[in-house]
Every structure is written in structure tokens, then in C-alpha cells.
Amino acid sequence: MIEFSMPLAGVFRRLATTVCLLGAGVASALAQSPAEAKRIVSIGGTATEIIYALGEGDRIVAVDTTSTYPADTAGKASVGYMRQLSAEGVLSQKADLIVMEEGSGPADAIAILKASGIPIATIPTPPEAAGIGNKIRAVGAAIGKSEQAEALAADTERRLKTLETEIAGLPGPKKxxxxxxxxxxxxxxxxxxxxxxxxxxxxxxxxxxxxxxxxxxxxxxxxxxxxxxxxxxxxxxxxxxxxxxxxxxxxxxxxxxxxxxxxxxxxxxxxxxxxxxxxxxxxxxxxxxxxxxxxxxxxxxx
Missing domain, CATH: 3.40.50.1980 (Nitrogenase molybdenum iron protein domain)
Structure with a gap:
């Protein structure tokens, strides 16, 4: 399930800095749906990989340091390591959508990002192969490419089944x-x-x-x-x-x-x-x- 986070109640000490960095970008971000986003910050290597696999890499303006595939990610701006994000660094990209894998942080930076008003799609990352298809579907829904994501998810799940059959037939003791x-x-x-x-x-x-x-x-x-x-x-x-x-x-x-x-x-x-x-x-x-x-x-x- 994707969670789109919109403005939170409360005042953060660093919100003034946030507002200055965003400028007119907030109004632009709030005026359109995430599916129409043209400036995406992608946080998490697998989320970034999926966006590229869906043919939407050109919409990404910045990535985190775990986003190393495909090679085109090297040409994107960096917002740092996904667990040590700077809210100001992310907001300076003037994104209209943040796609973020679960586990991104720290908590105070995420709170500021949520308070900024920029839509955030939080992508589940369970540590099981059974969750891969839904991870792909979640990214697709976040960027308005659900149909393409369903096709990619189904193909990935088919290839996993083929692998499972091959591995099940291995002779001898397991390593x-x-x-x-x-x-x-x-x-x-x-x-x-x-x-x-x-x-x-x-x-x-x-x-x-x-x-x-x-x-x-x-x-x-x-x-x-x-x-x-x-x-x-x-x-x-x-x-x-x-x-x-x-x-x-x-x-x-x-x-x-x-x-x-x-x-x-x-x-x-x-x-x-x-x-x-x-x-x-x-x-x-x-x-x-x-x-x-x-x-x-x-x-x-x-």
C-alpha cells in the first residue's frame, strides 16, 4: 500500500528554512496530482530502478546514494544517503513528488518533508521475494504508470517462478x-x-x-x-x-x-x-x- 503524505499539523523549528527553500515550488507541487509530477526525487535504489524500468527516468531530478542503477543515475543530483537525508537538500530540488522507500530517515527530516506539502509516496520494502511484485505496483501507482507496472510485476513474478522450479531440481546438499x-x-x-x-x-x-x-x-x-x-x-x-x-x-x-x-x-x-x-x-x-x-x-x- 502506498501512503501519500500531505501537510501535517504543527510547527517545526526549521520550517522557516524549508519555506525559503521551496519558494514558489510548493504551490506548483500542490496544484497537480503525483501522477502528473515532472520533477521526482527518488530515494531508495530499488524505487529508482523501478522508475527507470517503467520508462520514466527522465522525470527524476535527484536520487540518493543507493540509487546506482542504471548508469544514467550518475547524472542526477544527489540528496545523500537515504537514512541520513537533509530535508533542505531534498527540498532544494523543487520536486513535485518524492518517491521514498520505507526506512528513509532520519525522522525529523521526514517530518519536515511531510510538512512541506510536497506529495510523498512511501514504498513498502518487505525483506521477502514475495513482496517484489507489490513493490513494483506501488511505484507504478505513485507515478501514474499502474498499467506498465502491472506488466513488469507480472513478468518479474513469472521469472521468479521459473527460477524456483530450476532451483528446486538442484541435486545434492545445499550450500x-x-x-x-x-x-x-x-x-x-x-x-x-x-x-x-x-x-x-x-x-x-x-x-x-x-x-x-x-x-x-x-x-x-x-x-x-x-x-x-x-x-x-x-x-x-x-x-x-x-x-x-x-x-x-x-x-x-x-x-x-x-x-x-x-x-x-x-x-x-x-x-x-x-x-x-x-x-x-x-x-x-x-x-x-x-x-x-x-x-x-x-x-x-x-
Whole structure:
């Protein structure tokens, strides 16, 4: 479900700054429906990807730093990281619609954006593959492209079903996969259940080695060893990227089957974890890396 947020009651200390930044833009934004918006600020890499997939990328004037696909996003203005937004930075874009994934923040910045009067479409982002179709439909409804979004959602769901059938036929034991988000003070920040990493591991036919953990948590050495991962999975690029050398230098990881076999996979973060239109291909590509003897690599691009 999409929630369109319009003016809120109350006075915020920074509202005067907001008004100055908006100028005549507020009146213009309120005069039209979100479906008619020509200046969209898109916050969240998957939401941005979906807007482009619907052929409406030209309407985007600014994106956040998680919006890295397609390549055209590099030419857009940036409003910063989606969880560390500056309300003034967003409002300076004079948008007539903000498309924002759930989890954007901080709360005070979101409150100012809602108070500004600019329509905001909040897109649900459940950490399950079953929610991808509705995520696409929500973005389509927000920008007035419901028919195109329904077609894209249906196609994505069809490709997920095809993948499910292929993965169900894999022979032999499933690989135990440890998704390592980062390393801090020698401890692994890993993805447990109810995360997008857990979802993509399952789609690819793997087992989350720390499924008994919920969310992203730092693991003790004992927990890492007990998880017995066959494979270490990470995001490549970005501030949290780690190499195989860095990972296997961690004493706890050295004691795992993954280290013994030097089994290490790095994939583009948005492609791997975005849970969007490219997810069927991302999961297939991960499966091909996990089970190279039985799953042929695809032709999709990260």
C-alpha cells in the first residue's frame, strides 16, 4: 500500500528554512496530482530502478546514494544517503513528488518533508521475494504508470517462478552461506533471517548459515565457527566492501569450511539485495556461483 503524505499539523523549528527553500515550488507541487509530477526525487535504489524500468527516468531530478542503477543515475543530483537525508537538500530540488522507500530517515527530516506539502509516496520494502511484485505496483501507482507496472510485476513474478522450479531440481546438499555485511574490530556483521540477504540466499538455493539470528548482527567468534559456512558472500564496491584476503584473515572465519575451500563470492550490492525487477537474474547468478557444476551462468548484467 502506498501512503501519500500531505501537510501535517504543527510547527517545526526549521520550517522557516524549508519555506525559503521551496519558494514558489510548493504551490506548483500542490496544484497537480503525483501522477502528473515532472520533477521526482527518488530515494531508495530499488524505487529508482523501478522508475527507470517503467520508462520514466527522465522525470527524476535527484536520487540518493543507493540509487546506482542504471548508469544514467550518475547524472542526477544527489540528496545523500537515504537514512541520513537533509530535508533542505531534498527540498532544494523543487520536486513535485518524492518517491521514498520505507526506512528513509532520519525522522525529523521526514517530518519536515511531510510538512512541506510536497506529495510523498512511501514504498513498502518487505525483506521477502514475495513482496517484489507489490513493490513494483506501488511505484507504478505513485507515478501514474499502474498499467506498465502491472506488466513488469507480472513478468518479474513469472521469472521468479521459473527460477524456483530450476532451483528446486538442484541435486545434492545445499550450500551454507554466510552473508558478511562488514567487519568491525575483527567481528563479522552478518545477515540473519528477515533480511534481504536471507531472501536472496534462499532464492539461489542456499541455506543462511545464521538463520537463527534476526536482522543484521555482529557475531561472536564462537557463532561464526558454529555456523560452519561453506561460502562467504559479500557486496563488492562501496565503503563496506571486503576482499577474500580480509575475510579469511579473521581467525573465526579461518576455522570454517569456506576458508578451507577459499569459497568467497562478491556481487554488486543493489543487484544482490535490491529485491526488484532484476532479482530473478541476481538469484540465478548467485546460484551459478554456488553450484557451478549444475547451474549455468546467465547473461544478465549486475
Amino acid at each position: 551454507r552461506v554466510l552473508f558478511a555485511l562488514s567487519l568491525a574490530n575483527g567481528r563479522v556483521m552478518a545477515a540473519g533471517s528477515k533480511t534481504t540477504a536471507d531472501a536472496i540466499i534462499g532464492l539461489a538455493g542456499g541455506i543462511n548459515a545464521v538463520a537463527d539470528v534476526t536482522g543484521y548482527k555482529p557475531l561472536s567468534d564462537e557463532a561464526v565457527i558454529a555456523a560452519k559456512p561453506d561460502v562467504i558472500l559479500v557486496m563488492n564496491g562501496g565503503a563496506m566492501h571486503m576482499s577474500a584476503e580480509q575475510a579469511f584473515a579473521v581467525p573465526a572465519l579461518q576455522a570454517t569450511p569456506a576458508a578451507a575451500n577459499r569459497s568467497f563470492i562478491a556481487m554488486d550490492g543493489l543487484y544482490l539485495l535490491g529485491l526488484g525487477p532484476r532479482t530473478p537474474e541476481a538469484a540465478h547468478d548467485l546460484a551459478a556461483k554456488l553450484y557451478p557444476e549444475t547451474v549455468k551462468p546467465g547473461t544478465s548484467k549486475p
